[in-house]
Amino acid sequence: MDYNVFINSKKHLLGEFGFEPVYIPDIAFDFQKYVIEKAMIRGRNGNFLDTGLGKTLVQLSLAYNVVKKTNKKVLILTPLAVAFQFIKEANKIGIDDIEYSKDGKHNKKIILCNYERLHLFDSKDFEGIILDESSILKNFDGKIKSQVTAFAKNIKYRQLSTATPSPNDFIELGTSSEVLGHMGYMDMLGKFFKNNQNSVDSNNRNIGEKFYLKPHAEKDFFSWVNQWSIMVRKPSDIGFSDDRYMLPDLITNNHTVKNQSLIDVNGQIQMFTPIAKTMTEVRHEQKMTEKSRCQKAIELAKGKTSVYWCNTNNESSLLKSLDNQAHEIKGSQSIEQKEEALMAFANGEIKRLITKAKMTGMGLNWQHCNHTVFFPTWSYEQYYQSIRRFWRFGQTENVTVDLVISDGQKRVIDTLKQKTKKANELYTNLTKNVNGSFIDSKKEFDKEIIKPKFI
Helix, strand or coil: CCHHHHHHHCCCCCCCCCCCCCCCCCCCCHHHHHHHHHHHHHCEEEEEECCCCCHHHHHHHHHHHHHHHHCCEEEEEECCCCHHHHHHHHHHCCCCCEEECCCCCCCCCEEEEEHHHHHHCCHHHEEEEEEECHHHHHCCCCHHHHHHHHHHCCCCEEEEECCCCCCCCHHHHHHHHHHCCCCCHHHHHHHHEEECCCCCCCCCCCHHHCEEECHHHHHHHHHHHHHCEEEECCHHHHCCCCCCCCCCCEEEEEEEECCCCCECCCCCECCCCCCCCCHHHHHHHHHHCHHHHHHHHHHHHCCCCEEEEECCHHHHHHHHHHCCCEEECCCCCCHHHHHHHHHHHHCCCCCEEEEEHHHHCCCCCCCCCCEEEECCCCCHHHHHHHHCCCCCCCCCCCEEEEEEEECCCHHHHHHHHHHHHHHHHHHHHHHHCCCCCCCCCCCCCCCCCCCCCCC
16 A cells, blocks of 8 residues: 555544534424534534433434435444334434445445444445444553444534433543544643652553643633533533433442351451452452352342342352343344343343443443342442443433442542532533633744754
């Protein structure tokens, strides 16, 4: 390949691609119409609407606008078992030019596929791309993030949607900006964030843990984010009524089981069980209390329609052996097997489900269920997304979440509380600076270059 061609292939397609919407469904609420119009005028936008606010309707409307305007195809990427929800919603608003492709073949204008099947498609076939649950991009070194960024860079119209764009780290927004063709996340770090080591290292695998937002840059940062995204937790955030969107109560119960083992992570015998501080110690604590935590979970879910959220294969297998009415979803299963089980639970054919948040914690609507048992970890996003499968607009019953931990896992609960506070802070700042302006100015070098005399 010619070198210039190679370099150009790495560039994002730049320009202004937005247009006035040519289609808005009649059933859309006022705030949804506002989001569709604003996102379509921008052409490339992050639509960060909380669970139950109609992201599926908005995404289908955006896709159909591109189809009607250009007569070309749009690809919608979704998590597992979510494509069927798009098909159902499309039928509701009268969009029939849509299909779910599992093999990369497609005949209609709007194509749905899972992130895991993106490699089967060619970006040249599409004029627009929409990412459902785009927070999957937060993993800087993730394979899917690299695939999606490379796939989208020459597509004109790009839209991202998720309820949690950055629940516990502001800098995760940089990956969304990069996919949309705006500022790259490394450029964003240099402009708005400070590194404790006074350097920006693009190879740093724990990049999100070592940067903090510059105090004097906070207002500019949130104004910049608002230039390419819309963030809504409730309609009143953008000036509309909340009358239709009042959530039922969320009842959170902490259940602590005692770690009977006095052997610590190093094999030493202790006089009492210490509080786990590191990830290694937390995992040791989890392993020592697997059986007692699973037994407690079974007790809490008995006779209910519920979901067990576990973290390890051992926990999953143990839960299955203790509850013969529960269906287990495992990583070793095929995509088709997982989808079949998730659809069966959504349709009420399965009473209880055993799964992991990293596999099935995004995009699914389970308002028919109002109880869950959760084994917490450090991840706020997994906790938030898992709980919001049930506690979302459209749920008619109060939702009960039973958190089961051991007595040595107190710091895990404390961490989740801290990250919840930080997520609320993000939404508050974005809403407050929604009308702020930010100009990405660059200093031009105009000094005379003095060369060494020997040159």
